[in-house]
Amino acid sequence: MPAIRGPGACVYGTSGALRSRRAKDGELGFVGCCSGLGAARGPQLRSRVLRLGGRSARLAPVGAMEQGRTAYVNSKADGSEGENLHQISTVGNSTNIKWHGCSVDKLERQELLQQKGCVIWITGLSGSGKSTLACALSRGLHSRGKLTYILDGDNVRHGLNSDLSFRAEDRAENIRRIGEVAKLFADSGLICIASLISPYRKDRSACRAMLPGGDFIEVFMDVPLQVCEARDPKGLYKLARAGKIKGFTGIDDPYEPPLDCEIVLQQEGSKCASPCEMAEEVICFLEEKGYLRA
């Protein structure tokens, strides 16, 4: 099933087929499965929200349930409308779950923040300057009054991903989880800067697919291995060459450079742009694409 469509369209999966419906003005635009309301409470909440907002409350599109089976469970017999069918799904190992929409959607948050949420995914070898660029970018955007958050691969491995190692399958899971979290941040309206090696093309493409078109901005730190190794800011290349670290990207684990990323930051010979200059390039891109305004 395709990923979330553009704003205003509500997409929810049926068994195999897609239905989409645009919320009309003044209508809450309930997706049938949304908000977890007791059916009796539904009409009350509807009128309450309309009084508060007075505008067409377009709900955020329901995330399509990838690889999910859905089944309709009829609502209780207490006068609920047909559109209030409860859509119980199985996604992966999670059975009997239901997507809950919420009254405050992405557009409203973006309006509040005066920016559009997106994910800037910085990929490259260890020591290529990803974290440095992420910090410079965050600083540059902050000085423009924009809200950002950095998901650094190493930092996230201190918390959410502390149960994962560096084996191929765990790297894939690491990237998947960070992609999902970045998606949540982008949905909340923040500019999420993910900085991690993410060596495998397939995993990065999977993250790209999670976000609506254009909201995933891949930045490739194209720095030669020799330069990264000469920097060796964490002393890891030395350990890897000495055989003390196995499966280290660039030494004995592959790095697959992107084929179609949005921005490539290249080092030409011995000349390396400063982090500020590189951050400026990314900020210009964001400005051009309209992410720095609602």
Place this chain on the structure above:
Amino acid sequence: MSGMHKCAPAKSESPKKPSTKKWGSSLLLTPKSSSLSPRSWLCNITLGASRFIPSISISQSLDISINAPHPPLTRQSCPLHSSLRPLRHSSRSLARLPPRLRNPPRPLKIAAGDLPPLGFRKGYLLMSTLGNSTNIFWHECPVGKHERQRLLDQKGCVVWITGLSGSGKSTLACSISRELHTRGKLSYVLDGDNLRHGLNKNLGFKAEDRAENIRRVGEVAKLFADAGLVCIASLISPYRKDRDACRAMLPESFIEVFMNMPLELCEARDAKGLYKLARAGKIKGFTGIDDPYEPPLKCEIELSQKDGICPAPGAMAGKVVSYLEEKGFLES
């Protein structure tokens, strides 16, 4: 801007390194050579310089190395790179900005509280091995939690709503989000079911998967709170131990809200038709039917029926938002 730390010349800088004249020169400190504790030392550093992008590298030899320019610590003596100067808004564009975004950000200062507790518990920073993640480092950034909170004019926190299925958690979460939004505060709802569509789709409902579900939601909520948002987590989270573990991640900004609705009421509502399936034996290990729910022993807010009547979502949301206001989360 306060303080000035004298940087010792780098001992380990290799001549082969690419030119780092614009932002890098290393400072090497060992716990022996520094008379200051890391906490007070770092409090002295003020990030007014444009190109100060601290990259705290940590090594097993217990050295602390920080890449820093020879610090000109006043804006006047080190003109900011144009990309990092606050934008000069025209009066028209300024008027369009929300109030809290109209003022340019103040100069950055790393306070000890911004730094990860892990690094300073022992008084020095180490290359870490955490769980299965080996050889990892904590990367600090000049834009920290306090800066984001000043930008948003609120304090990040986690509102953790727990209760039986059908007790009204998701409804309350949405109401709180709406109420905060009307006050110009940024919040985000992490709904247990919604997360099971994405981040947690590889988890089932066995006890260990529930624990992992709650752990992951807790970690993500922590990230959102760090970003400055009011993060509203709404999930059954039936086991006390798991909720307490999440509380431990956020010592001062964890607000537990218990939806204390009786099982009979939740079952009568049966918002998703799940109680019916559970009673028919089609769902196993369903909380409240054949899996326990452990109510909180000391939560911040308890919402229950009054004289057999359930309060309206708006009223309950109002109570939570008032609590947040009282505790100062709705200002920076």
